[in-house]
Amino acid sequence: xxxxxxxxxxxxxxxxxxxxxxxxxxxxxxxxxxxxxxxxxxxxxxxxxxxxxxxxxxxxxxxxxxxxxxxxxxxxxxxxxxxxxxxxxxxxxxxxxxxxxxxxxxxxxxxxxxxxxxxxxxxxxxxxxxxxxxxxxxxxxxxxxxxxxxxxxxxxxxxxxxxxxxxxxxxxxxxxxxxxxxxxxxxxxxxxxx
Amino acid sequence: xxxxxxxxxxxxxxxxxxxxxxxxxxxxxxxxxxxxxxxxxxxxxxxxxxxxxxxxxxxxxxxxxxxxxxxxxxxxxxxxxxxxxxxxxxxxxxxxxxxxxxxxxxxxxxxxxxxxxxxxxxxxxxxxxxxxxxxxxxxxxxxxxxxxxxxxxxxxxxxxxxxxxxxxxxxxxxxxxxxxxxxxxxxxxxxxxxxx
Numbered sequence: 001x002x003x004x005x006x007x008x009x010x011x012x013x014x015x016x017x018x019x020x021x022x023x024x025x026x027x028x029x030x031x032x033x034x035x036x037x038x039x040x041x042x043x044x045x046x047x048x049x050x051x052x053x054x055x056x057x058x059x060x061x062x063x064x065x066x067x068x069x070x071x072x073x074x075x076x077x078x079x080x081x082x083x084x085x086x087x088x089x090x091x092x093x094x095x096x097x098x099x100x101x102x103x104x105x106x107x108x109x110x111x112x113x114x115x116x117x118x119x120x121x122x123x124x125x126x127x128x129x130x131x132x133x134x135x136x137x138x139x140x141x142x143x144x145x146x147x148x149x150x151x152x153x154x155x156x157x158x159x160x161x162x163x164x165x166x167x168x169x170x171x172x173x174x175x176x177x178x179x180x181x182x183x184x185x186x187x188x189x190x191x192x193x194x
Numbered sequence: 195x196x197x198x199x200x201x202x203x204x205x206x207x208x209x210x211x212x213x214x215x216x217x218x219x220x221x222x223x224x225x226x227x228x229x230x231x232x233x234x235x236x237x238x239x240x241x242x243x244x245x246x247x248x249x250x251x252x253x254x255x256x257x258x259x260x261x262x263x264x265x266x267x268x269x270x271x272x273x274x275x276x277x278x279x280x281x282x283x284x285x286x287x288x289x290x291x292x293x294x295x296x297x298x299x300x301x302x303x304x305x306x307x308x309x310x311x312x313x314x315x316x317x318x319x320x321x322x323x324x325x326x327x328x329x330x331x332x333x334x335x336x337x338x339x340x341x342x343x344x345x346x347x348x349x350x351x352x353x354x355x356x357x358x359x360x361x362x363x364x365x366x367x368x369x370x371x372x373x374x375x376x377x378x379x380x381x382x383x384x385x386x387x388x389x390x
Contacts, residue, residue, distance in 0.1 A: 153211030
């Protein structure tokens with residue numbers, strides 16, 4: 001429901017384009033922004049879960065990123081590409097969170113409950129590497145390598161899209177992916193040899 | 195990089211990608227919580243521009259007057275402590291429930307997003323504190339996970355904040371797992387230190 005010129009106008013924001021919703025959000029319509037959130041949250045939650053290794057933290061970080069997006073929505077220069085702009089903010093927020101957490105903890109504690117739970121849902125056909133093992137190995141990567149690997153092989157983005165989101169050059173991204181693959185291969189082979 | 199090496203990486207990466215491509219969904223109350231957090235963010239202006247016509251959230255509770263009686267407050271506090279103790283053994287993510295005062299603090303600029311968690315049987319739970327003038331703008335909490343947990347995330351500035359939960363619109367409950375303070379009428383409130 002939007003109030004305009006002292007008249008109450010009932011509108012269905014679900015039919016609006018991203019451009020319409022960004023314009024409404026920019027003028028303070030929180031419900032319009034909530035609709036943008038509904039459109040993109042499930043697209044980005046998996047990226048955040050893989051980056052953070054934990055669903056609850058991923059939702060918190062996603063919410064923090066969305067609040068940041070709402071505050072800065074006037075800076076969204078191309079509202080028709082709001083999704084790509086939001087992805088940049090989500091990726092930044094994940095990177096910042098992971099870096100701060102690493103500084104704070106200086107060590108990664110394996111969450112036994114989460115890993116056991118994850119093992120149940122890993123595809124049986126690829127049982128050699130379980131979700132728990134792969135996520136654990138992913139957590140050990142440098143945050144930039146982790147981000148590049150997740151974007152490339154989990155979210156299946158092109159290097160051009162990755163460059164737009166991260167601001168890094170394509171050759172740098174290829175190098176991060178290559179190093180991520182090398183480290184993951186080493187770590188997973190250690191697990192199998194153990 | 196030789197083509198064969200790149201191809202090996204692609205095969206390897208794609209295989210791990212299939213394992214990691216799980217179906218993840220946000221909680222169904224994600225937007226409700228987001229809107230609450232944005233509304234509670236009122237003192238913090240957006241980076242650029244100003245809202246021409248701030249919308250009034252329809253779900254704000256009206257301000258309430260709470261009459262405090264030790265005969266009512268003490269049994270509620272005791273029951274709450276018992277429920278929290280039970281929930282820590284049954285809930286899937288005990289960490290997020292066992293530390294209700296600040297499960298997550300995500301710092302952005304000078305504001306942190308603090309998640310408050312209340313565990314107990316209730317029809318409604320709202321959060322009041324010095325950050326919302328003790329109920330002038332109470333923040334409604336949302337049931338999460340079907341385990342009697344109610345949560346809300348609120349942006350708070352750095353420093354010490356006092357808060358309490360309002361259960362079913364009339365019962366004032368301090369957080370049993372957080373430090374408390376008392377006013378001149380011995381009404382207990384909880385304390386959360388942000389950014390320290």
